[in-house]
Amino acid sequence: MDRPALNGRPDPAALARALERLSARFGDRLATGQAVRDQHANTLTLLAAEPADAVLFPGSTEDVAAAVAICADDGVPVVPYGTGTSFEGHVNAPFGGVTISLARMNGILAVHAADGDCVVEPGVTRKALNEHLRDSGLFFPVDPGADASIGGMVSTRASGTNAVRYGTMKDNVLALRVVTAAGTVIDTGRRARKSSAGYDLTRLMVGAEGTLGIVTAITLKLSGIPEAISAGVCTFPSVEAACDATIATVQAGLPVARIELMDSVQVRACNLYSHLGLPEVPHLFLEFHGTTAGVAEQAERFGAIAAELGGGAFTWATRSEERSRLWQARHDVFWAGFALRPGAKTVPTDVCVPISRLAECVVQTQADLAESGLVGPIVGHVGDGNFHVGLLVDEGDADELARTRAFMERLVHRALAMEGTCTGEHGVGQGKAKYLVAEHSPGALDVMVAIKRALDPRNIMNPGKMLPG
Numbered sequence: 001m002d003r004p005a006l007n008g009r010p011d012p013a014a015l016a017r018a019l020e021r022l023s024a025r026f027g028d029r030l031a032t033g034q035a036v037r038d039q040h041a042n043t044l045t046l047l048a049a050e051p052a053d054a055v056l057f058p059g060s061t062e063d064v065a066a067a068v069a070i071c072a073d074d075g076v077p078v079v080p081y082g083t084g085t086s087f088e089g090h091v092n093a094p095f096g097g098v099t100i101s102l103a104r105m106n107g108i109l110a111v112h113a114a115d116g117d118c119v120v121e122p123g124v125t126r127k128a129l130n131e132h133l134r135d136s137g138l139f140f141p142v143d144p145g146a147d148a149s150i151g152g153m154v155s156t157r158a159s160g161t162n163a164v165r166y167g168t169m170k171d172n173v174l175a176l177r178v179v180t181a182a183g184t185v186i187d188t189g190r191r192a193r194k195s196s197a198g199y200d201l202t203r204l205m206v207g208a209e210g211t212l213g214i215v216t217a218i219t220l221k222l223s224g225i226p227e228a229i230s231a232g233v234c235t236f237p238s239v240e241a242a243c244d245a246t247i248a249t250v251q252a253g254l255p256v257a258r259i260e261l262m263d264s265v266q267v268r269a270c271n272l273y274s275h276l277g278l279p280e281v282p283h284l285f286l287e288f289h290g291t292t293a294g295v296a297e298q299a300e301r302f303g304a305i306a307a308e309l310g311g312g313a314f315t316w317a318t319r320s321e322e323r324s325r326l327w328q329a330r331h332d333v334f335w336a337g338f339a340l341r342p343g344a345k346t347v348p349t350d351v352c353v354p355i356s357r358l359a360e361c362v363v364q365t366q367a368d369l370a371e372s373g374l375v376g377p378i379v380g381h382v383g384d385g386n387f388h389v390g391l392l393v394d395e396g397d398a399d400e401l402a403r404t405r406a407f408m409e410r411l412v413h414r415a416l417a418m419e420g421t422c423t424g425e426h427g428v429g430q431g432k433a434k435y436l437v438a439e440h441s442p443g444a445l446d447v448m449v450a451i452k453r454a455l456d457p458r459n460i461m462n463p464g465k466m467l468p469g
Helices: 012-029 034-039 061-073 126-136 150-155 201-205 239-251 264-274 292-308 320-331 333-340 355-372 398-417 433-439 442-455
Strands: 054-056 078-081 098-101 108-112 117-120 173-179 185-187 214-221 228-235 258-262 283-290 314-317 345-352 378-381 386-393
Touching (some): 012 098, 034 054, 061 098, 117 126, 126 150, 150 214, 228 292, 239 258, 239 283, 239 355, 264 333, 264 378, 283 320, 292 314, 314 320, 320 333, 333 345, 333 386, 345 398, 355 378, 355 398, 386 398
Parallel strands (some): 078 098
Antiparallel strands (some): 108 117, 117 214, 228 283, 258 283, 258 378
C-alpha cells in the first residue's frame, strides 16, 4: 500500500515563497511567532507537539481557497484547526507548513426553523450555536463535552452524551462546503433531508479529519427542544451490573437521551473536583427527553430494570440548575482526573464495542489497569458501547510511560477482538493510525489510499494523519 507523495518537509525555498505570497495576501493575519505556532499544536496527550511554520486566520471561504491554492502551488502542507480540543494529534504539523485556524469564521449564516436546519461556519462552537438557537425552540444535540467547534466536530465525526438518542455527527450533517486540495470550492449536498443523487460526498468528508479538504460551511440538522427533561443518577454494585443495566435498557427499546457510566474511580475524582458527594461506587447518569408523561414512564421502566440488576434508588435532578450541575460534572471528567493525582498528565483514549460485549470489555479493562499498576478512571457513552479511559501518568517515569503505552495497545486489540473499533469518537489522527491495519481489510485500506490520492495527489491536506505510514 503506497502512500501519496510528501514524505518530508517541503523544500525551504518553496516554503519561503508560499509564506511570502500568503503574507502579501493576508498581512497580519499570517502569524509566524513561536508562541502562536506552539498554541496551535497543543495535542493534550502524550504525543509531542509539532507546530507548523505559520498560522493563518482566514475570514471566509474565499480566503481559505486562496490560501490552499497558494500552498498547493509549492507543495506546502496545510493543517486545519478549530478549537484544539481533539486528542489524537489531529492539529500537529509533522511536515511543517501552514496551520489554517478557522476561529474567525464563526458566523451563523442561516436558521431555517420550519425545516429544522441551520447553516454555520466551522468556527462556531456548539455552545454558541445552542445559545443562538434557544429562542427558536430548536437545538443541536451532538454534545462531545468540550466546547468544540462545529468544523472540528465534523472533521473527527464527533459523538457524545446524546448520541444514543440523536446520533453522531454523521447523522446530523446535511451538507458541507469544502475547499479541496487544489483550492477549489465544492458543495457536497443540499438542504433536503434525503437524496439518492450521486456519491455521498458529505459522509466522505465527515470524519476525514481534514485530510481530503477543509470544511468552510456546514448545514446541520436540528432537533426540537423537548417538552420535558428529567435526569438522575443510579448506583450499582459493580461496573458489570451497570453495563448489564445499560444493555437491558437499550434492548427494551427505552428511548433514553443519555446513559453514561462512571466507575468508582471516576466518581471519586468527580467528588473531589465537582463536589458531588456521591457514593464512590459505579454510577449511571441518565437523562430522559419527551412529554411529561413519557419522561415519567421512561424513568419508571428504567428503575425497574436497574432494580433487577442490583441498582440502588434513582436520585432525581428535577430542576434545570441541578441537571446542569450534574452534566457539567460529567463533562469535566478530563479535569477531574487531576484531583486524583496532582501533577500527573491525563492521557485519554477510547474504544467502542458492540453493546452485547460492553460489560466484558470494561471488566477486562479494569483488571488490566489493576495488573498494570495504572490509575485510569473509566467513563463511557455506554448506550452505544463507547467508553473512555483517562490514564493519569507521570511523564517523568519511563517505566510508567511504557506500561501506559502497552495498556493502550491491549485496550485497542481487546476491542478489535470483540468486533469493535479502535476509536468510537476521538478519531484517528496520528495516535491511532497504526491500528487501521488491524481494523480494516487490506482492500479497504487500498480504497482509502486511492481516495486520498485522487483528491489530494500531493498529500498536502493534513499529512501524517488517518492513514497508516
